[in-house]
Amino acid sequence: MNKIVECVPNFSEGRDMGIIKQITDEIEKVEGAILLDVDPGADTNRTVVTFVGTPEAVKEAAFRAIKKAAELIDMSKHKGAHPRMGATDVCPFVPVSGVTMEDCVQIAKEVGERVARELGIPVYLYEEAATRSERRSLADIRAGEYEGLPEKLKDPEWKPDFGEPVFNPKSGATVIGAREFLIAYNLNVNTRDRKLAHRVALRIREKGRIVKKKDGTKERVPGRLKAVRAIGWYIPEYGYAQISVNLTNYKITPLWKLFEVASEEAEGLGLRITGSELVGLIPKEAMLESGRHFLEKMGKCPAVPEKELIHIAVLSMGMDQTHPFKPEEKIIEYRIAKEKNLTAMRIDDFADELSSESPAPGGGSVAALIGTLSASLSSMVANLTYNKKGYKEFNDEIAAAGIEAQKLKDRFLSLIEEDTEAFNSVMDAMKMPSGTDEEAEAKEKAIEEATKKATSVPLETLKLTEKLLEVANVVVEKGNKNSISDAGVAAISAKAAAESAYMNVIINVPGIKDEEFKENVLKEAKEVLENVRKKSDEIRDKVMKYLEENL
Template identity: 55%
Template sequence: MKQIIECVPNFSEGRDMGIIKQITDVIEAVDGALLLDVDPGKDTNRTVVTFAGEPEPVMEAAIACVAKAKELIDMSKHSGAHPRMGATDVCPLVPVSNITMEECAELAKELGKRINEATGIPIYLYGEAARREDRYNLPDIRKGEYEALEEKLKDPDFAPDFGEPVFLPKSGATAVSARAFMLAYNINLNTADLKAAKDIALTIRSTGRAKRDTNGKIIRDENGKMVKVPGKLKFCQAGGWYIDEYGYAQVTMNLHRFDITGLHTAFDTVIEEAAKKGIRVTGSELIGLVPLQAMLDTGEHYLRKQGASTACPEKDIINIAMRSLGLEDTSPFDPQKRIVEYALKNEEGRLKHLTVNDFTDLLSSNAPAPGGGSVAALNAALAAGLSAMVANLTFENKNYTDVHETMEITGREAQALKVKALQLIDDDTEAFDVWMQAMRLPKKTDKDKAKRDAAIQEAVLGAINIPHGTLKLCLEILKLAEYVLKNGNQNALSDAAVSVKQAQAGAWGAYYNVLINLPSLDDPEKRENIRKAAKKTLDAVEKKAAELTQYAEEKLIHDIG
């Protein structure tokens, strides 16, 4: 599995799109670095850029864009609403998949060193890459911003982690880190009152605000240290600003642990605090990309508040999250471009996105794929979809409150299996394509032949494992179909029964595809083990399907008919 990281450099330029374009061009010029998002802000005079890929191309692109920013941006002439200390203010790395935070932190240290060697810019490490405890939080490093940097660099204790403590008037300094996925999130207020926005921010931010006595005087402890009232939200940095471009104030925040303080928690809390001041929240905006889970958590939160089932399709959950947060109040929000998992996927030409008409037309043509394996996976997806439907129809029916909770759980599981099955539609066809590519490899020399044979055997195994996976999935779906058939809304009994038969059909289709590919596997022991395992799963499917078919027919004929 490939290691994937994300890099989110923040550049101190948000008004000159020509400069921004030159910076992003050098990112796109690096093979393997995928530019995901460019989010400029005129009032902040700052652009957040997001790109991702495997570690080495991402780091190459990071070095290149920092160097280009040094060339193009003059900090001595910069002004903007956002705190900053350099042309490339921050350059954090974020683990996305198959890589730990510890590994990402080591990469950030390496990146900081390489940026300094390539550009001479003083580098400070923060977040999980910090070498000093007092540099973990970015605001502690950036205190005083660019304007204080020259004087601060004279202090030996402020020496950079990489590079000489030399003030570069044009480029300033850059902070490099490894961090968890941070959500840069702004909540819109129906007021231009900057003071009100800042006051709300003080109330919600983790560090809280100064505690005051009845006369408004700050209370201090016996050591003279300011006593603070803790903020309402954990892992939240917050401030207030007025955006002239929008004509209203915002509570701006960084959410460092969205699993603890999610978008919905921040949004609802700001609504509560704003209401105390007679202010309404009109919507919000996300800066850069957002993880899928953060959107799902939010959508599910608002569905639960409505008393609705969360066992609905993923796109519906995302849609309720978008509408609940008012994410299009400021600018359009396209989930395919703004949710990181979607942006990283290349879904162009995927079979699962074809219309029913186009899929069946392609299926009925002389193309060798898609074929029976993809159809078997489609059967499984339909079976899971029907089980989810029955679960949802049961959830919303007041006559089934005793199974309300378990139906929601069953529906969620069915939705998850549906997604897996849909993926297998394309996986099966792609496995066939890989096999055909292996067959076309050169075979002129013994070395060529050996390489080709090994590639073919690997491809054959893949072409077997995909339908074998579909077969196993059908058995899982049958277990869910059994629950909704026996406990679900009886008006949807036929739908549950069809779910059973679709899962059974998918299992047979998958089994046949395993059998037809097995002879091409050279290893006889592996061949026999797979055959026995597939037959065992099919037998379990047949036993369960027969039982449920009989149950459904008896109910339909005797209880209903």
């Protein structure tokens, strides 16, 4: 899976777009960082910037942006409606895919340490990166704002996490941290009455509502959903009220659960949730999880392609009622996806390209293609088994195997492209000039790194074939016996993918100078291949035994 981190720095400038452009230019200079959104506010005199990329790219881009903001923004002259304490007020890192919260905490700490050391700006860590419980809340850290910093820094309790407790009048202080992805999501209600929509909001939001008891005293009653902030409002442009929600952690409260609980509460007040509106972007997994939920609710197998899961989620939650829902624009992974070349081809065009004199695509891409076909077959058997008479007791295992097969299918599809890209990178490195000592050294380094990558891609293909056999074994053991031959072909194909990938690993190894890397790769590759051969043969024998006994 590609590693993607989101960063959402807030800069204390919302009126001079020339300054903001210089800051965002620094982000765009970093290879692997993609600028997604720039949202300036004149009244707040603040701009929220959103960019994503690989962990290393995001880490570098964030530092460069903070550095440029420190050069261009003078906090001693700043006025604005929004609370703030620094030129870069807050800079959170958010895991999107392929990375953990712990990874983002580490990024926050590394960026924070560098900002303090190189720029002389005091840094506080917040949310998941906080070093103390009383520093988790941004509002608590920011209390007193920029104007209160000189006194705050004198208090030992507010010693910065990084940097000296010395007031920087130009740049102030910066809060850096890690948090989950915040989904801004509005639920449409069949009324113009804001108060009714707000009553639903009070019942679902974590904070809950204040109620008066029989004795006249008041108490706060918690809402039904964790990680949910909500209010009701009316949008004249739409002609209906909405429950405006900030879902601060979709891993605690899934999007589908938010929709269904809100629908239950609305119904209790004689209302209906007629649809919903996504504001901004959403991680792909939040949509896929919702799609799976609604399919299972229908009694259907959730092991279907991503496109279908997203379609079901959009239909089920009415996400295109207010505006058309375009996955390529609203789902963050799709927004930054590379253009597909090989996997977008018709199968006959791919075969023609493969048969040409061009050395890429070659055996590595074919190994990944075979893996794709193995995963697809296992998913097919899962779908032909789920909820069928005689197999319902295996629904949970079959669904899990099918979902994993779909994930493997998608990863193998990516590896088809990545293998060819890796080969092309080796060719590009070999074409680099070597006329001077510096050029020769740079070329040698580029060839080494490109060859390692060209080895690592088929190695991943090889390692994933073990997972192919895990799902193939489930559908052989628990799957619809009318499709057992398909499950058998999935297992045989996994072995073919492994053999093919192994060859593409070892052909690249002689071109690598790093002996430790070579030794580790060869050892791991041999062990995986031996395991795959053994497991595939065991599954094949089981399938053949069943088929021959039922001739």
